[in-house]
Amino acid sequence: xxxxxxxxxxxxxxxxxxxxxxxxxxxxxxxxxxxxxxxxxxxxxxxxxxxxxxxxxxxxxxxxxxxxxxxxxxxxxxxxxxxxxxxxxxxxxxxxxxxxxxxxxxxxxxxx
Amino acid sequence: xxxxxxxxxxxxxxxxxxxxxxxxxxxxxxxxxxxxxxxxxxxxxxxxxxxxxxxxxxxxxxxxxxxxxxxxxxxxxxxxxxxxxxxxxxxxxxxxxxxxxxxxxxxxxxxxxx
Numbered sequence: 001x002x003x004x005x006x007x008x009x010x011x012x013x014x015x016x017x018x019x020x021x022x023x024x025x026x027x028x029x030x031x032x033x034x035x036x037x038x039x040x041x042x043x044x045x046x047x048x049x050x051x052x053x054x055x056x057x058x059x060x061x062x063x064x065x066x067x068x069x070x071x072x073x074x075x076x077x078x079x080x081x082x083x084x085x086x087x088x089x090x091x092x093x094x095x096x097x098x099x100x101x102x103x104x105x106x107x108x109x110x111x112x
Numbered sequence: 113x114x115x116x117x118x119x120x121x122x123x124x125x126x127x128x129x130x131x132x133x134x135x136x137x138x139x140x141x142x143x144x145x146x147x148x149x150x151x152x153x154x155x156x157x158x159x160x161x162x163x164x165x166x167x168x169x170x171x172x173x174x175x176x177x178x179x180x181x182x183x184x185x186x187x188x189x190x191x192x193x194x195x196x197x198x199x200x201x202x203x204x205x206x207x208x209x210x211x212x213x214x215x216x217x218x219x220x221x222x223x224x225x226x
Contacts, residue, residue: 006154032210034214042219045217046214089154093210095209101154102155105154105155
């Protein structure tokens with residue numbers, strides 16, 4: 001089955017700096033890669049996703065890149081703000097088997 | 113509350129108790145999911161139901177028993193749990209398959225097993 005590893009587990013940046021979170025996956029059949037943000041005490045919410053036929057996707061300050069050959073994908077947040085502080089989860093979904101696996105999460109802290 | 117709701121929000125139970133978690137979605141989705149979220153561990157997908165049929169069961173112990181009577185409701189029946197089952201249990205819904213379809217999560221049920 002799929003195995004998703006996420007790094008780092010914690011990340012602290014200064015407001016205005018960029019933050020990068022990386023994930024690797026093991027199942028070459030994985031074809032959909034969402035990223036979820038979970039603020040303290042709240043439910044996870046989708047912030048961006050990418051399909052395997054795309055190498056990069058951007059939405060304002062958030063971007064995701066995918067390297068299918070290396071089986072890794074990354075979340076990039078630019079011009080970070082204190083409200084970006086949360087736990088971020090990556091996930092990989094493989095249509096064969098309908099298997100959605102999440103990474104362990106990255107706790108991002110943006111210091112004002 | 114709209115979207116995905118879960119009850120109860122908090123539950124404390126003994127190892128010999130039987131309880132049920134309830135999830136309801138108001139989004140017109142045709143798939144529902146149970147996840148377990150433990151501290152410092154990845155979100156674990158437990159069960160997937162599509163059109164009220166279970167399509168995924170990720171080797172979950174039989175002390176967890178899901179039920180999906182219709183596309184809007186999902187239950188997780190609990191019996192003879194262990195302390196290590198203490199976690200946040202999240203329900204989610206989406207259009208199926210989840211590929212390219214956002215999963216909307218409920219607020220979760222914080223379960224403590226004594």
